[in-house]
Amino acid sequence: MVKILILGTGSMAANHAVAFKAAPGASVVAAVETDAERRAAFGKEHGITNLFADLDAAIAWGEFDAATNVTPDAVHYATTMKLLAAGKHVFCEKPLATDYPHALEMAETAEAKGVINMVNLTYRNSPALQKARELVAAGKIGKIRHVEASYLQSWLVGKQWGDWRTESRWLWRLSEEHGSKGVLGDIGVHIVDFASFGADSDVTTVESRLKTFHKADGDQIGEYKLDANDSAIMMTEFANGAIGTITATRFATGHANDLTLLLFGTEGALEVKTDGKASSLKICTGADIDTQTWKPVECPPVVTTYERFVKACNSGVNGDPSFRRAAEIQRILDLCFDQDVARGKKIG
Structure with missing residues (x-):
């Protein structure tokens, strides 16, 4: 049974909470949210009693195996790297990072740590x-x-x-x-x-x-x-x-x-x-x-990305889409952004 922490309580976090609570082989044991009012409301709504104001406190507590990262895009890199350093499996919302170099570092770090790493590309559920x-x-x-x-x-x-x-x-x-x-x-x-x-x-x-x-x-x-x-x-x-x-x-x-x-x-x-x-x-x-x-x-x-992540954590075999896959997609997006900059951006 994989014990999951939810990092961030924005609009997508409710979907994660419901999906992981329903997934066989998983339990949602904790949540992290900087805003006290939102933190309390989220815990009450989803029956989560272990609530933390910051990720460092949750990691120090440590009673979880995996985290689902539902923080804003720009925060994915810093928070995921802390989780990887702690040896936790990570299920991250898309995009993995806001640029390819950071996404690649995240993928390489997760692979080196030998932890399960997946990204929530939800249309894989089609x-x-x-x-x-x-x-x-x-x-x-x-x-x-x-x-x-x-x-x-x-x-x-x-x-x-x-x-x-x-x-x-x-x-x-x-x-x-x-x-x-x-x-x-x-x-x-x-x-x-x-x-x-x-x-x-x-x-x-x-x-x-x-x-x-x-x-x-x-x-x-x-x-x-x-x-x-x-x-x-x-x-x-x-x-x-x-x-x-x-x-x-x-x-x-x-x-x-x-x-x-x-x-x-x-x-x-x-x-x-x-x-x-x-x-x-x-x-x-x-x-x-x-x-x-x-x-x-x-x-x-078909099984959902959430269910595939749980299965991967319990089996020890990484699932798809992985951090490596998400980094490769970010490489393509970065090429598009670079071409836009080279062309000279204007609003019209």
């Missing part, structure tokens, strides 16, 4: 994505030649999750000074993983364009400078020789939270769709190629 990868690996659509992947959100044009013009929980995501890496850093990590995992091949090279759109007078609301990227387009090449496009945007009117992946091979094609809750898979292969007929594929349920 049965359709898992089945698509299985079909690709089995050669059901031949050799992949072209890939199209997109992550479409619309909260900059709609209010389905609240009003970004007035709510700090959204405004910070639009401001580099407040730690945001824009749409690329927020959901780009998901769609790069989604595309390359489904294609069963890593992205090797990328040419990108990032765009920050004018959204308010002076491109600022209160203390928030609205300078983080809102849309991203990547032209990619994969290790298997395929080329493709990967896009992410917050201006996709009519799409709340939609991921799509199209894989075109020499003997067929696959279409994966998910909104994070429901997912679907279609295939066009065999005689259907000549009539452009797409047929649904049954996709059995």
